[in-house]
Amino acid sequence: MTDQMLRAPAEVQYAEELAWLESVDDGPKPFTWRLSPKMVRAFVLGSEPGDGLDREISQKWFGDRTFVERAVVTLASDRGLLLIGDPGTGKSWLAELLSAAICGDSTLVVQGTAGTTEDHIKYSWNVSMVIAKGQSREALIPSPIMTAMERGAVGRFEELTRSTSDVQDALISILSEKYVSIPELNEDNTVFAKPGFAVIATANSRDKGVNDLSSALKRRFNFVKIPVVSNRRSEAEIVRFRTTELLRRHDIALEVPPSLLDVLLQSFTDLRAASAAASSDDERLESALSTAEQIGVLEDAILHGHFFGDSTLRAGTLAGSLVGSLARRTPEDLAILNKFWHGVVEPRGADEGEGGPWQEFLEGGKQAIEALS
Structure with missing residues (x-):
């Protein structure tokens, strides 16, 4: 049924x-x-x-x-x-x-x-x-x-x-x-x-x-x-739970790599911290940066990879999905995301070195921001 x-x-x-x-x-x-x-x-x-x-x-x-x-x-x-x-x-x-x-x-x-x-x-x-x-x-x-x-x-x-x-x-x-x-x-x-x-x-x-x-x-x-879920472990469980439902609905056999889930969770944590520290609404993303929006970003990336990629979830696709989902105001949100990418994601990629998910996430985000600018 x-x-x-x-x-x-x-x-x-x-x-x-x-x-x-x-x-x-x-x-x-x-x-x-x-x-x-x-x-x-x-x-x-x-x-x-x-x-x-x-x-x-x-x-x-x-x-x-x-x-x-x-x-x-x-x-x-x-x-x-x-x-x-x-x-x-x-x-x-x-x-x-x-x-x-x-x-x-x-x-x-x-x-x-x-x-x-x-x-x-x-x-x-x-x-x-x-x-x-x-x-x-x-x-x-x-x-x-x-x-x-x-x-x-x-x-x-x-x-x-x-x-x-x-x-x-x-x-x-x-x-x-x-x-x-x-x-x-x-x-x-x-x-x-x-x-x-x-x-x-x-x-x-x-x-x-x-x-x-x-x-x-x-x-x-x-x-x-x-309250907003602030516990990292609980938030990860929610994202996994909801994403599993999506994969079952579309009959997609895919395991979300833990490293990419960590990238997504950490990105939202950093963006929330930046929003809390902002002095005006112009310096904050319009998005509520909720757990539901994380699920939406991940689902979008999974489906994009399934229908237009090689049926795997990649960090670059995840970055493009995040930018596309959160950039609702132009040019305000794009400017905030661009600052985040250069000030937070780029140093993480540099610390990680070649071949890690943050490096690919960095490049995918830059390309998405440039395409929307």
Whole structure:
């Protein structure tokens, strides 16, 4: 089934693992949860010896266990969960995994944008049915959030702060009263949330000031701040994990050389340090330099080598991918990358000597910068 989907949701991708966990789970489950809180944690973070499981469960989200535990406890209460953090910190992926483990469906999603309306979180109408037969429950089109209420499932709201204040405020009654009124109907005009209903929202901490949450809405959420991954080992595991998925999807048999992964990780570490030391936004790359962007750079380089090279990952291709991905403003970002290449990459290549990955990385980056200039 997964080979017919460009990207399978977590509950499909890990269906066998979820079914096995459910079959051996004898822990207390809130409401109609598919797994107990301990098993939800094991599914997300991977199994530990203390879990007493007969098989190893893979780790799917890399972060502090306290964040996951607080998120799970929040979802077992009557409060909403708001995952907030910088771009690329894995907020959406964590929300998807939690939804898959708790109710077996992570696809009840509303995407917050400037164009999101109240209909997207409540309901709309099938116009042709309304014209033919009038307004009825059959002609009503429930939103993903209303569907989650009716099923006692988890509804997700991505990028909450990117939607307008009136749309955000429509969530207040849902989170507090746990029902939606349908005033157009005379009968059967209220949808009550079933036990197990919960909302997971995500917000980008860099969107502060776009559409700030009201105090009333904030009170109905528990905030879990997801930090940027700063541990080198954890970041390497995340990059490997996500890249393995890409290779499997494209049926590419390739091992990422550890030396090239080190070059990528070190480059991002150096670029972050330079960004932190910069005195103005003009001296910083527009990119957030997140782990997700590292994954994108590596995936781009792998696919380029697979389709246009000799099916191997090379340092020069990796450098070209990094420059192409991070040079978003011209000429500002190119000037920053050019300075980085001459001030940081070139000395590393000189210290390494001939034949090392930094030398090829240096030349590939120079060529990419020149081509874009």
